[in-house]
Amino acid sequence: MPGHRYLRPEDIRKLQTFEFAPRAVVEGYLSGRHRSRSRGSSIEFHEYREYSAGDDPKMIDWRVFARTDRHYLRTFEQETNLECHVFLDSSASMGFDGGSPVSKIEYGSFFAAALSYLVIRNGDRVSLQLFDDAIREFFPPGSTSGHLNQILQALERNEPGNETSLSAALEKAQPLLKRRGILVVVSDFFDDPAAIFRALNPYLHRGFRIHLFHLLTPGELDLEQRGLTTFLDMETGARLVAHPSGLRQRYKEAIDEHTARLRQLSTRSGVDYSLHRTDAHFFRLFDRLVG
Amino acid sequence: MSLNFLNPHLFWLSALVLVPILLHLFARTKPPVYRFSSVEFLKRIVKKTTRLKKPQDLLLLILRTLAVAALIAAFLQPLLFTQEKLSGLFQKKNLVLVVDASASMAYVEGAQTRFAKACAEAGELLTGLSAGDRANIVWLKAEPEAVFPDELASNLGYLRDRLRRAEVTYERGSIEKAFSLANELLAGTEGKREVCVVSDFQKSSWEEFEPTLPDDTDLIHVKIGRENAGNLAVTRLSTRPDRPIVGEELVVDAEVANFSDTDAETTIFSEAGENRRSRNLSVPAGQTATAIFRHNLTKAGPVRAKASLAEDGFPGDDQRSAAVQVRPYLRLAVVEGDDAQTAKLWTRAAQSLGWAVPERLDAVDLAEGKADEFDVVLLSGLGSGDGATFPESTKVILLPSIGDFGRTPGSAPPGMAESATDEPLSVRKEKAQDGLFTLSATGNDAGVLDLFRGDEAAALDGPAGTDRLLFDKPVGGGPLLVYGDEAPAVVRSRTNRFLWMIPLDETTGNFAGRAGFVPFFAELLLADRSAGGGGAGDIDYEPGETVFWQAGETVVDRDDLEVFSANGEPIEFSEADGGRFSPGSVASPQVLEWRSNGKPLGLSVVNFPASESNLETLSLVEAENFASVVVSGGGEVRNLRDGLKLWPWLLGGAVVFLLLETGVVLWSAATP
Numbered sequence: 001m002p003g004h005r006y007l008r009p010e011d012i013r014k015l016q017t018f019e020f021a022p023r024a025v026v027e028g029y030l031s032g033r034h035r036s037r038s039r040g041s042s043i044e045f046h047e048y049r050e051y052s053a054g055d056d057p058k059m060i061d062w063r064v065f066a067r068t069d070r071h072y073l074r075t076f077e078q079e080t081n082l083e084c085h086v087f088l089d090s091s092a093s094m095g096f097d098g099g100s101p102v103s104k105i106e107y108g109s110f111f112a113a114a115l116s117y118l119v120i121r122n123g124d125r126v127s128l129q130l131f132d133d134a135i136r137e138f139f140p141p142g143s144t145s146g147h148l149n150q151i152l153q154a155l156e157r158n159e160p161g162n163e164t165s166l167s168a169a170l171e172k173a174q175p176l177l178k179r180r181g182i183l184v185v186v187s188d189f190f191d192d193p194a195a196i197f198r199a200l201n202p203y204l205h206r207g208f209r210i211h212l213f214h215l216l217t218p219g220e221l222d223l224e225q226r227g228l229t230t231f232l233d234m235e236t237g238a239r240l241v242a243h244p245s246g247l248r249q250r251y252k253e254a255i256d257e258h259t260a261r262l263r264q265l266s267t268r269s270g271v272d273y274s275l276h277r278t279d280a281h282f283f284r285l286f287d288r289l290v291g
Numbered sequence: 292m293s294l295n296f297l298n299p300h301l302f303w304l305s306a307l308v309l310v311p312i313l314l315h316l317f318a319r320t321k322p323p324v325y326r327f328s329s330v331e332f333l334k335r336i337v338k339k340t341t342r343l344k345k346p347q348d349l350l351l352l353i354l355r356t357l358a359v360a361a362l363i364a365a366f367l368q369p370l371l372f373t374q375e376k377l378s379g380l381f382q383k384k385n386l387v388l389v390v391d392a393s394a395s396m397a398y399v400e401g402a403q404t405r406f407a408k409a410c411a412e413a414g415e416l417l418t419g420l421s422a423g424d425r426a427n428i429v430w431l432k433a434e435p436e437a438v439f440p441d442e443l444a445s446n447l448g449y450l451r452d453r454l455r456r457a458e459v460t461y462e463r464g465s466i467e468k469a470f471s472l473a474n475e476l477l478a479g480t481e482g483k484r485e486v487c488v489v490s491d492f493q494k495s496s497w498e499e500f501e502p503t504l505p506d507d508t509d510l511i512h513v514k515i516g517r518e519n520a521g522n523l524a525v526t527r528l529s530t531r532p533d534r535p536i537v538g539e540e541l542v543v544d545a546e547v548a549n550f551s552d553t554d555a556e557t558t559i560f561s562e563a564g565e566n567r568r569s570r571n572l573s574v575p576a577g578q579t580a581t582a583i584f585r586h587n588l589t590k591a592g593p594v595r596a597k598a599s600l601a602e603d604g605f606p607g608d609d610q611r612s613a614a615v616q617v618r619p620y621l622r623l624a625v626v627e628g629d630d631a632q633t634a635k636l637w638t639r640a641a642q643s644l645g646w647a648v649p650e651r652l653d654a655v656d657l658a659e660g661k662a663d664e665f666d667v668v669l670l671s672g673l674g675s676g677d678g679a680t681f682p683e684s685t686k687v688i689l690l691p692s693i694g695d696f697g698r699t700p701g702s703a704p705p706g707m708a709e710s711a712t713d714e715p716l717s718v719r720k721e722k723a724q725d726g727l728f729t730l731s732a733t734g735n736d737a738g739v740l741d742l743f744r745g746d747e748a749a750a751l752d753g754p755a756g757t758d759r760l761l762f763d764k765p766v767g768g769g770p771l772l773v774y775g776d777e778a779p780a781v782v783r784s785r786t787n788r789f790l791w792m793i794p795l796d797e798t799t800g801n802f803a804g805r806a807g808f809v810p811f812f813a814e815l816l817l818a819d820r821s822a823g824g825g826g827a828g829d830i831d832y833e834p835g836e837t838v839f840w841q842a843g844e845t846v847v848d849r850d851d852l853e854v855f856s857a858n859g860e861p862i863e864f865s866e867a868d869g870g871r872f873s874p875g876s877v878a879s880p881q882v883l884e885w886r887s888n889g890k891p892l893g894l895s896v897v898n899f900p901a902s903e904s905n906l907e908t909l910s911l912v913e914a915e916n917f918a919s920v921v922v923s924g925g926g927e928v929r930n931l932r933d934g935l936k937l938w939p940w941l942l943g944g945a946v947v948f949l950l951l952e953t954g955v956v957l958w959s960a961a962t963p
Contacts (some may be wrong), residue, residue: 096328104328191328220328228322228348235945240330241322242337246347246959250336258332 004152006113018118048072082124083141083181085111091132092235093190095160098219100278107185107215108161109155111282120148131169133141140178166191170199180207189214193261197269213285214275223248304363311355326865345909347959356946365941384483385443386426387473388413391490393432393464398520398605406459409489412513414454416487426450427476433462433835435469443476452899459606461879462835463900466500484508491516492909495902512914513599521551524608524904525598532820536646537591538619543584545598549574550905563596564588593620593894595882606905612882614894619651623649624665626657629672629692634794636803637669667816690791691718707784708766717763727754729775739771739818742810750807756800760792787819833900834878839871839896840885851888857881
């Protein structure tokens with residue numbers, strides 16, 4: 001694969017030992033694929049197994065019962081294409097690096113690229129949405145290397161845009177996702193937590209497994225020591241003159257309160273939420289995908 | 292108070308004080324822009340902290356501005372002159388330094404006397420004068436004198452040399468004369484005029500003083516010494532009787548003053564002739580105590596009575612002396628008037644005493660004043676037309692003549708008798724109608740009748756004679772002996788004046804034959820001998836005063852006379868008016884001995900001035916009441932002269948301000 005900015009050869013080498021599963025990306029090659037209990041035209045016989053209390057009687061193979069006078073269940077196995085939908089926040093605030101070697105959008109792009117590579121390598125399908133207050137680019141699910149190449153090129157083209165409105169982006173993207181799957185949201189979540197989870201509710205009802213990756217730079221988690229400073233909001237352009245030294249503690253408390261709120265709503269909704277510093281390696285985000 | 296700058300050409304630097312202000316204002320309006328992901332969280336909390344930040348910013352601005360200002364001011368090298376005087380760096384001036392050389396300046400404080408410190412401070416003031424300035428020094432002592440007698444001079448080196456060689460005196464300072472001399476020296480001078488007094492401002496001398504200086508003359512006081520310096524001093528020494536005779540007991544009263552805040556226990560020593568005594572004495576704080584010593588004098592001639600204390604930090608007043616002229620006998624002058632019998636019996640009685648020598652004088656001698664040389668004058672039968680005047684120290688015993696007593700001035704010894712009215716008195720002789728007049732002693736005797744208390748009274752009480760003398764009107768005074776009808780027989784009119792109303796005639800009475808007559812007569816001769824004054828050598832002089840000595844009853848040839856100082860050195864002297872001799876003024880307390888052909892004749896005592904013993908000085912506040920400037924000694928004069936260098940303080944201030952600024956910044960950072 002030709003060199004891409006967000007999918008470097010060294011990262012690919014490391015990813016060789018990763019496998020993406022519906023519930024997990026595990027280190028090392030593990031047996032098992034994405035299992036589905038849904039039945040369809042592509043159902044293939046798996047095995048017979050003796051009936052046990054609680055099994056659905058509809059599953060009993062009456063032919064075997066006629067032959068053997070025993071209750072056997074005929075189980076089927078269907079290999080489905082997993083769909084992983086990656087939402088990468090591309091708002092202006094994601095362009096902030098805040099003491100980290102890379103900005104949040106670059107950090108998220110590295111992760112999105114690696115995740116897309118893993119998914120496609122496993123033969124599954126991945127979609128990508130770049131959004132700020134609206135969906136800026138959408139790549140529908142695909143599993144080809146060409147699709148991956150498109151995603152990688154899109155990530156490289158991507159620049160921080162307008163104000164964040166994750167909730168609006170989620171609401172607009174819902175019709176675009178035909179099949180349920182894994183929803184991976186990478187954002188700094190500078191939005192109202194309640195609005196975000198209101199927008200996520202439809203996805204939850206449709207059976208999406210949702211992972212929220214909250215990216216913050218060290219400079220956002222802990223304000224830098226500075227003198228009197230004019231803070232320029234990268235999204236709104238608003239200016240605020242303040243002494244960071246005098247605000248650090250209260251700012252930290254405010255950030256903690258915000259993340260705690262996100263975590264609380266996630267727990268309540270069964271959504272996986274994790275906060276990540278951008279000065280740590282992005283591979284650590286894969287830990288959250290362990291089922 | 293004024294401020295001068297050594298680097299005024301750097302004043303442009305003061306504009307830099309605006310830098311922190313401008314920086315602060317600039318920083319407030321355009322602080323560096325910091326692109327931040329979202330200021331929503333900051334907005335929520337910044338409202339709460341702004342209220343706290345603004346005072347902190349203001350405090351930081353003030354501290355930084357002060358630090359810069361202090362730093363800039365340090366570069367300008369300011370000199371602070373706390374007084375307007377002596378601060379005119381570019382003015383010509385005329386300065387008279389009045390340096391206190393009085394006795395109190397000899398007090399040792401620390402390692403040096405007040406006077407040495409005063410000379411050092413005066414030297415500092417002279418050093419501060421510029422070329423062309425003129426100065427002079429007036430020594431403040433009993434007779435103030437100037438180094439340059441008539442004018443101010445610019446030879447400041449000579450003045451400094453005189454200050455180095457000057458010595459303190461034992462004299463009382465005459466402040467008025469010193470100021471008068473300073474005024475004279477400054478009169479007619481051109482330029483700024485200043486009188487600078489360098490003194491301890493002893494309270495006893497300066498408290499009531501109000502300087503009189505022309506309006507264009509500035510007065511500066513440089514105060515030396517502490518306000519309170521404890522001191523024990525012998526402040527008074529007196530002897531009784533005034534002119535003792537050989538064998539008589541001399542009583543010495545020595546008064547010790549404690550000029551301190553604490554009670555003192557001390558030992559006081561007394562000497563008189565070959566006698567030495569000592570005793571312990573408690574002197575309460577701020578008060579005096581008197582020690583009484585009794586010495587027996589065995590030899591005639593001049594005797595030095597002395598009282599002394601253990602030496603302290605101010606030794607000049609630890610001793611005091613008095614000259615006592617011990618006489619071999621009492622000289623009596625018997626003047627015979629109308630009553631020859633009484634004169635005769637008085638003479639016989641005196642001769643029987645052994646320590647009294649009577650001499651007969653007549654009316655001519657009396658008119659020539661010869662009676663003044665005697666201790667006691669006995670006037671027998673004198674009255675109108677025979678009056679004479681006598682020194683207060685001469686005792687007069689008068690038996691008046693019959694007739695008008697003569698109250699006309701000059702007709703009788705003054706104060707001998709006073710009638711109850713303004714009418715003249717007259718004297719008459721009265722004979723007893725039956726038997727003899729009887730006498731009795733009274734209690735109002737002024738010590739004369741001490742021998743006749745109790746059973747001894749019988750020696751006087753009883754019949755006296757058939758004749759007596761009577762005034763026609765009541766007379767004042769205190770009767771010692773009275774007749775049976777309370778008429779006065781012997782009256783003490785006043786000190787050293789007695790009226791004798793008992794005619795002594797063996798044919799008419801027997802009072803002279805009574806056992807008590809001679810003792811009574813002797814007591815009468817000795818009474819009141821402590822009062823009065825006069826006589827050779829008994830005048831107390833102070834250092835700086837002109838000492839005189841009068842030979843008194845001894846005839847002295849000028850060529851045979853010598854006077855010696857306390858260490859035995861002969862002193863030059865001259866003959867003064869009134870038969871007196873004078874060695875001039877004596878600088879230090881001592882006893883001068885006058886001799887004729889090697890024989891001691893008398894003493895001249897020069898004692899430490901008692902007023903200088905109280906070392907309490909005026910407080911700065913009190914001194915400011917009459918001086919435009921008061922500066923304590925100890926380096927402040929240098930500041931007065933050169934100005935106080937402020938740059939070290941300013942540098943220190945800048946450092947302090949910066950430290951405070953750092954503290955505020957850290958505190959601000961630590962404050963949530």
